[in-house]
Amino acid sequence: MWKLPKGLEWLAALFLFLMLREWMLPLKELTDTGNLTHFYYIAAGVLLLDLVVRWRWLTFPIKVAAVLWLLYSQFFVTPFFDTEWIKEIYLRIMHDFPLILQQNWTEMSPISRNGLFYLLLVTLVSLLTYLVLEQRQGLWFVFLTELYLAILDTFMPYEADGAIIRTLAIGFLLLAVTHLNAMQKVASVAGKGQLTVWNSLIAPMLIISLTVGIAYAAPKKAASWPDPIAFLTGKETGAGTSYMKKVGYDNNDDRLGGPFIQDDTLVFIALTNEKTYWRGDSKDLYTGVGWQKGSREYEPILEPNQYQWGNILYRNMEMKQVTASLEFKGGEPFSTIFYPGQIKKLTHYTPQNATLVYDKQNQQLEVRDGKINLIQSQANQKQTITVPNTMLMKLYNYRLEAEVPVVSEKALTNAGTEYPEEIKKMYLQLPKNLPPRVRELAQSVTKDAATPYQKVRAVENFLRSSGQYKYETKDVPVPKQGQDFVDHFLFESFRGYCDHFSSSMAVMLRSVGIPTRWVKGFAPGTRTGDDGNGREIVEVRNKDAHSWVEVYFPGYGWIPFEATSSFISPVRVNYDLNTVEQQQPTAVPNLGQQNSPDRGDGRLDELEGEDGNTSRGFAIPWEVWAMIPVLLAAGSAIVWKRRRSLTVWWIHRQMSTQQDSRYAEKYKLLLRLFENVFTNRHQGETLREYVNRLTISGDKRQDLWYLTQLYERVHYGYKDMEEKAKTIANKMIEQLSQQLKP
CATH class of the missing domain: 3.10.620 (C8orf32 fold)
Structure with a gap:
């Protein structure tokens, strides 16, 4: 049942765990996952079981039990040996099973979502243990990890420079260790031979450390190719860029500026009794390149349709009551509530299980995907509290009651400077x-x-x-x-x-x-x-x-x-x-x-x-005027020197536009080619005399002589050419013209 792994097998498992860790680290920045500890426990536990248990099927019940224990520690406060929490998990899974088939992940309960993810992670780690450690098929996994990190670094707001370097080093070491482990199994060694195997790791470790270290620390030339995603998505935020962004609402204002193109995509249709700003958010911290939020105070709102906002923006002013219904049609709905003036009430929203997180400092309303229960420990006692889900949700329609101010110029003039x-x-x-x-x-x-x-x-x-x-x-x-x-x-x-x-x-x-x-x-x-x-x-x-x-x-x-x-x-x-x-x-x-x-x-x-607002004209410097005749003279000299080549190119172009039925015109153009490439035809010289005088090879002379006879028959004898003869003549003209170069 049990097996004792060797040192190289433990080392290979460690490197595989570190590779898996690189897959999980981005979750903390790109998702609302706050703690990766449970994922690390699962990966390490599965690796350990698959290393020490001889028959893999025996580890399945242990892995399922570990998943259940993680769900219990996260969501339940009842005693562990009480079967009520197991029944609750079973009921949640049965309730959410149709949603799994519909791939409607947002409507599932957190218990079902976490449990499904844990089981998927267990399965993936088990499969990787078998393929990478036992079958030594690790190269594809190293390549896939590098590709995964490169895509995140390019398409997502995740800096993966260090992760790519780490993965490259760890991946090569993993391949080296698995290869040496396989060699050790084929040719068993003992005593000093064991030391020889470990010594053989020194060379790849030194090579990998040296190359990766130099590549990371050495000075590098700046990228000569710009980030292509700036062009594809219009989200470039790097300094100095001139790539077009698409206009639109975005939560990231860390770096402002740069050009953009207009976008007529419909965001929402509103029915309202007052046209005014649709307020989304505010920011207080200016960084020199953009805006961020400083200190914040959040208020959870579990039942938005029962919540009443006070005078969150305006006080002691005449107000106009505003009602507005928003329906998001063409564009992607936002997880931010847009409202006119200062909001008073939010009703008739879809989906109906939405909750809100209210940023009281900036008066921003963020929509969350329902409620979740959290367990808090106080004085050695656990209690359950209900809070908005950490996952964002997008509303497709909602109705607002709000107020907009009628600003008194006199009141603001006399407001003074007694700022809190x-x-x-x-x-x-x-x-x-x-x-x-x-x-x-x-x-x-x-x-x-x-x-x-x-x-x-x-x-x-x-x-x-x-x-x-x-x-x-x-x-x-x-x-x-x-x-x-x-x-x-x-x-x-x-x-x-x-x-x-x-x-x-x-x-x-x-x-x-x-x-x-x-x-x-x-x-x-x-x-x-x-x-x-x-x-x-x-x-x-x-x-x-x-x-x-x-x-x-x-x-x-x-x-x-x-x-x-x-x-x-x-x-x-x-x-x-x-x-x-x-x-x-x-x-x-x-x-x-x-x-x-x-x-x-x-x-x-x-x-x-x-x-028409210019106050002065644009003066061209005298250096530019002086360069114009120089450039013209240089251009004329180049054209004169290459005049024969340009003439030949132009005749070739004319011949390509002539129809095959117009033999006489094509022959005349061919004759012009010969004159430009070899020698001009003398005044009064017949076509046959000119062909005989040309210094050309026998094949060319024979072909040109045949084409000249055809031309004389058509031009002077007023005889039509047969289709077969016309086809042959056109092919001969094409071959001769391609051979003629100045």
Whole structure:
């Protein structure tokens, strides 16, 4: 029943476990798997059983029992020897069995999903143990592991550089050990011979360590081929890229910028009584290249249709009640809830088992796949709590009740600067290496503004209306490595889209002490009709993905502002300043006293020439003018030197376009070829005299003589050629023409 593995077999099993570990490590980053310990236990346990048990079929009950124990430790608090938990597992599996056949994994219970995955992992490890360790078929597994890691590194947000190097070293060592183990079995050795076998491992280990180490540590030239996935998926985020992305809503904003192409894919259709922003998420941490989330506070919502939100964004303002029904049609539904203004209620959603995780700091709603039970240990006692599932879910339709503010200009002007400490801590953050000229520009733009509201309007007007910054989606450069995203837009590129404008407004306002955050979602969309009851039918597409800013005003909350020049803010504003205040208009940047930054040798003027906004023409340097005659002379010399070759090429091209029935024209072209390749025909010289004078081989002369006689018969005798003779003549012309080269 038992067998005692040898040292090489233990070593091979260790290397195989390390290879399996490389398959499991990406799960922690690419999925919601928080702990891989259970997977390691299964892989190590199966390897151990298959090593020490002689008959593999005997290990099956032990492996199943281990899977049951793992499920028990995860989901149950009843005594282990109580059969109730086994019955519960059996009932869950029977209930989920039709879902397994339908491959509807998201609707299955966590117990069934985990159990199925554990059994699949047990089966795979057992099969690999047999094929790799016993049958010595390990090369394909090493290759498959490298391919798996390469695909993850290319297509997924997973850095597999180290994993690929480790797998290469471990894989070669695994092959070497299994090969030596097989040799040891064929030619058994004892005593010093055992030491010889182990010594034979030193050479491959040194070679593998040396080659892999040098390859990893040696300086390497940067990739000459760009990442192809940037072009295929439009998700390139590397610095310096110029590949087109597709516009659309994306949760990853770690690195902004780069060109994109418009995408008209339909995302959802909304029926609403107010066209406004569709808010998805906000972010507070500006990194210099993009936006991330800082500290967060989450609230689980197990019954969303019974939950009521308070004034999460706006306070002490006039509100308009909004109702909206969203149905995701053409595009892929999102796990984020998009809502107008501030959400109050969420109902009539599908699937109905959805739960929510509410990010209270950023007012984001993330949809989860139902509920799960977790076991918590407190004071040596276990208790079960119900929380939203860790797996995301996508809603296909839902109904919203919300509020949008009617912003009082007078109230915001008088709001003051009594910001709470937690607001200042989170929403005045800026990178330490932010270039000083960004702050200086913000101070210059807002120097005539007396209140925060006037400063906000001054920065907004500067970005939207100063004429210095152009909305552009295709010809959009990316900052160099280490260069600040906002600084690059404000002082070098002068062109971009909503991410550039909104990020610049947020950073500029923060630099003058006004709490601001970056918000994203969708623009209002396109009206396509109405339902006859005062509600509009709106189509929102990928091209409507948008970002804007929210500015905090004490006592009133987060008010949205629009910095992008080509977008109109949908926020309702009540211009209720009194007469005296109306005579003091909102501050705008003093562009007359501000030095216009260098645009890069008129590059932006050239781009904006079609809009008639250029202030100076583009001057061609004198060096370019001087090069033009030189290039023309060089080109003419090359053409003159190769004139015969070009003439022959042109005659060949004309002959290829002539029809076979036009023998006389093809013969004349052939004669021109001979004249260009050999010698010209003298004035008054007959065709026969010219053919006799040519210095050519006998075969060519005979063929040309035959073709000349045919031409004379057709041209002077007015006789038609027979089809057979015509076919032969055309073949002879083709052969002769191919042999003639200058």
